[in-house]
Amino acid sequence: MASDQTRTAILAAAERLYADRGFADVTLRDIVAEANVNLAAVNYHFGSKDELIAELFVTRSIATNRERLHKLRAAEEKGGGRADIDEILRALVGPTLRGCLGPENQRSTAARFMIRASIESVPPIRRIKNREIDHLRKFAAAMRRALPDRDEVEIFWGLHFALAMAHHTIRESERLTKLSDGKCDLDDVEVIIERVVSVAVAGLRGAETQRSNTTTAPRRTAPLLR
Amino acid sequence: MASDQTRTAILAAAERLYADRGFADVTLRDIVAEANVNLAAVNYHFGSKDELIAELFVTRSIATNRERLHKLRAAEEKGGGRADIDEILRALVGPTLRGCLGPENQRSTAARFMIRASIESVPPIRRIKNREIDHLRKFAAAMRRALPDRDEVEIFWGLHFALAMAHHTIRESERLTKLSDGKCDLDDVEVIIERVVSVAVAGLRGAETQRSNTTTAPRRTAPLLR
DNA sequence: GTCTATAGAATGATAGAC
DNA sequence: GTCTATCATTCTATAGAC
Numbered sequence: 400m401a402s403d404q405t406r407t408a409i410l411a412a413a414e415r416l417y418a419d420r421g422f423a424d425v426t427l428r429d430i431v432a433e434a435n436v437n438l439a440a441v442n443y444h445f446g447s448k449d450e451l452i453a454e455l456f457v458t459r460s461i462a463t464n465r466e467r468l469h470k471l472r473a474a475e476e477k478g479g480g481r482a483d484i485d486e487i488l489r490a491l492v493g494p495t496l497r498g499c500l501g502p503e504n505q506r507s508t509a510a511r512f513m514i515r516a517s518i519e520s521v522p523p524i525r526r527i528k529n530r531e532i533d534h535l536r537k538f539a540a541a542m543r544r545a546l547p548d549r550d551e552v553e554i555f556w557g558l559h560f561a562l563a564m565a566h567h568t569i570r571e572s573e574r575l576t577k578l579s580d581g582k583c584d585l586d587d588v589e590v591i592i593e594r595v596v597s598v599a600v601a602g603l604r605g606a607e608t609q610r611s612n613t614t615t616a617p618r619r620t621a622p623l624l625r
Numbered sequence: 626m627a628s629d630q631t632r633t634a635i636l637a638a639a640e641r642l643y644a645d646r647g648f649a650d651v652t653l654r655d656i657v658a659e660a661n662v663n664l665a666a667v668n669y670h671f672g673s674k675d676e677l678i679a680e681l682f683v684t685r686s687i688a689t690n691r692e693r694l695h696k697l698r699a700a701e702e703k704g705g706g707r708a709d710i711d712e713i714l715r716a717l718v719g720p721t722l723r724g725c726l727g728p729e730n731q732r733s734t735a736a737r738f739m740i741r742a743s744i745e746s747v748p749p750i751r752r753i754k755n756r757e758i759d760h761l762r763k764f765a766a767a768m769r770r771a772l773p774d775r776d777e778v779e780i781f782w783g784l785h786f787a788l789a790m791a792h793h794t795i796r797e798s799e800r801l802t803k804l805s806d807g808k809c810d811l812d813d814v815e816v817i818i819e820r821v822v823s824v825a826v827a828g829l830r831g832a833e834t835q836r837s838n839t840t841t842a843p844r845r846t847a848p849l850l851r
Numbered sequence: 852g853t854c855t856a857t858a859g860a861a862t863g864a865t866a867g868a869c
Numbered sequence: 870g871t872c873t874a875t876c877a878t879t880c881t882a883t884a885g886a887c
Contacts, residue, residue, distance in 0.1 A: 405870080423748050426862065437872050442864060444870095520746055522649050532804050539804065555805040559797070560790050560824055567789030578758050578765065579781040598786055601831040602824030631854080652879065663855050668881065670853095 406444045408434040414455050418511035422452070422521045449523040456516055456524045459498075459509055464534055466494040471541055484545045484603065488596045491538050491558070492565040496595070499569045502586045517569045535562075546603065553606040561599035568595070632670045634660040640681050644737035648678070648747045675749040682742055682750050685724075685735055690760055692720040697767055710771045710829065714822045717764050717784070718791035722821070725795045726814045743795045761788075772829065779832040787825035794821070 412434035416425045427448055431438050445451040470490035474482035499514050506514075516524050535558065542554045568575070572585045585591065638660035642651045653674055657664050671677040696716035700708035725732075725740050732740075742750050761784065768780045794801070798811045810816065 427864095428862075438863090439865080439872065440870085448863065518746070518751070520744070525744070529800070532800060535804055552805065552808050555801065555809050556820060558804075559793070559801050559809075560821075563789045563793030563797075564786050567785070567793060571785070571789075574755065574758060575781065575785050578761055578784075579778065582778050583781050583785075594782060597831055598824070598828030601827040605823055605827040653881095654879080664880095665856080665882085666854065674880065 405434075405436050405440050408436055409441055409444060409451070410455060413451055414512050415508050417452070417455070417515055418508050421515055422519045449521075452521060453523040453527060455512065456527055459513055459516075460527065460531075463494045463498055464531075467491060467534075468537065470494070471538065475541060475544075481544050482541060484542060485596050485600050487538060487541045487545055488557075488561050488599050489592060492561055492595050493592050496565055496568070496592050497588050500572065500585060500588045500591060514569060517566060549603065549607060553603060557599055557603040557606070560602055561595060564595045564598060631660075631662050631666050634662055635667060635670060635677065636681060639677055640738050641734050643678075643681070643741055644734050647741055648745045675747075678747060679749040679753060681738065682753055685739055685742075686753065686757075689720050689724055690757075693717060694760075694763065696720070697764065701767060701770075707770050708767060710768060711822050711826050713764060713767050713771055714783075714787050714825050715818060718787055718821050719818050722791055722795070722818050723814050726798065726811060726817060728812045740795060743792060775829065775833060779829060783825055783829040783832070786828055787821060790821045790824060 409430060413425075413430045416429055416433055427441050428438060430451075431441060441448065441451060445454060467490055470493065471482070471487060474486035474490055478486075499510055499517065501510070520528075539554055539558055542558060543549075543551065546554065568585075568591060575583050576585055635656060639651075639656045642655055642659055653664060653667050656677075657667060667674065667677060671680060693716055696719065697708070697713060700712035700716055704712075725736055725743065727736070746754075765780055765784055768784060769775075769777065772780065794811075794817060801809050802811055
């Protein structure tokens with residue numbers, strides 16, 4: 400099958416070029432030159448430039464989501480149907496962070512591609528991300544099982560904030576390094592995961608002491624900390 | 626000054642179209658048609674499409690940053706040179722969130738434009754965001770004055786996570802609404818600000834009890850919460 | 852200085868030959 | 870399945886009118 404060779408060559412070349420130079424700088428002509436195939440082959444195999452990008456991103460996303468769910472199930476089985484909240488959050492943010500962070504010189508092409516996808520967020524990639532809700536619902540459900548007394552709204556905010564910290568760390572790792580003058584270590588992924596999980600859990604804990612059984616709104620707080 | 630009319634018409638038309646339809650769908654030809662000016666006027670007044678986008682974004686950013694710093698100074702003066710940590714974080718995330726969130730039908734063109742800028746992050750906008758570090762350093766410095774015992778690294782992570790939650794809430798407000806089936810109220814901005822601030826503060830508080838005087842790494846924690 | 856008309860260069864997409 | 874040739878659209882650049 401010569402077709403598959405061409406297809407694969409295009410995928411590999413595109414992922415490498417996008418990872419190296421970003422989406423804005425890479426044209427179809429750059430990709431076909433790198434893959435040593437004809438310009439029209441991209442449209443034949445993928446339909447359009449956007450669908451090529453979508454296929455690259457979907458492939459990597461599916462792998463990450465599969466790993467997330469696998470870890471979620473393992474955690475729930477270990478706890479007999481109810482996992483600890485920090486285990487659930489670790490299953491949520493761990494695979495994503497491990498797939499994108501770590502020492503810069505050790506990052507695979509796939510990792511660098513996913514970082515670009517996170518930072519530049521072109522239309523085809525946004526469209527795919529918007530379909531992730533069903534996937535996230537499974538984590539929300541697990542979190543509710545872990546914290547049956549917590550208000551449902553707090554669960555959603557906790558999930559949302561955990562993802563916020565994980566994705567923002569991927570998107571802005573360079574800025575955080577500069578801001579902290581290199582003092583924030585972005586190479587040790589496991590430590591970062593624990594950091595994200597512990598802040599998310601602390602937020603959920605605060606939700607109980609401050610908000611449960613009253614209203615869904617956080618109180619306007621006096622200085623919580625000196 | 627006829628020049629100013631043309632220039633202003635382009636800026637207004639561009640902001641409106643980008644706000645309504647996003648960066649990917651709007652061409653220079655769309656903008657000049659909406660503004661009733663000639664195509665070449667864009668290049669004459671702004672140099673390029675990217676510089677037009679940059680000018681739109683810079684104008685709004687400067688206003689937000691000015692408000693942030695104003696609130697930061699007010700908080701520090703009130704405390705005699707040392708503000709409460711939650712006041713600092715409120716000055717950091719408040720103006721941004723107030724500028725972008727709130728009831729959808731009440732959002733100004735400027736607000737909708739800034740939401741697009743957050744979600745789509747085209748190259749000219751990314752370039753400007755990368756220059757924000759000096760601005761953020763002022764908040765890091767104020768946080769250090771507020772929490773002189775806290776490890777410097779924890780300050781940077783706290784600042785980083787607060788921004789993460791604020792920006793992710795702007796970027797993904799639609800997804801959070803869908804995920805929570807409308808139960809998370811994204812219209813009451815003040816409540817959201819308090820929520821972001823309280824989680825960020827809870828994370829910083831955790832940093833003291835768990836991590837200070839030992840290592841920069843968070844411990845791998847046993848279940849923190851049931 | 853300000854604006855218009857127009858040409859140039861590059862890109863993604865496609866029709867049709869092989 | 871592959872390739873050549875070509876098209877329509879886009880941003881950019883410039884010459885010259887006002």
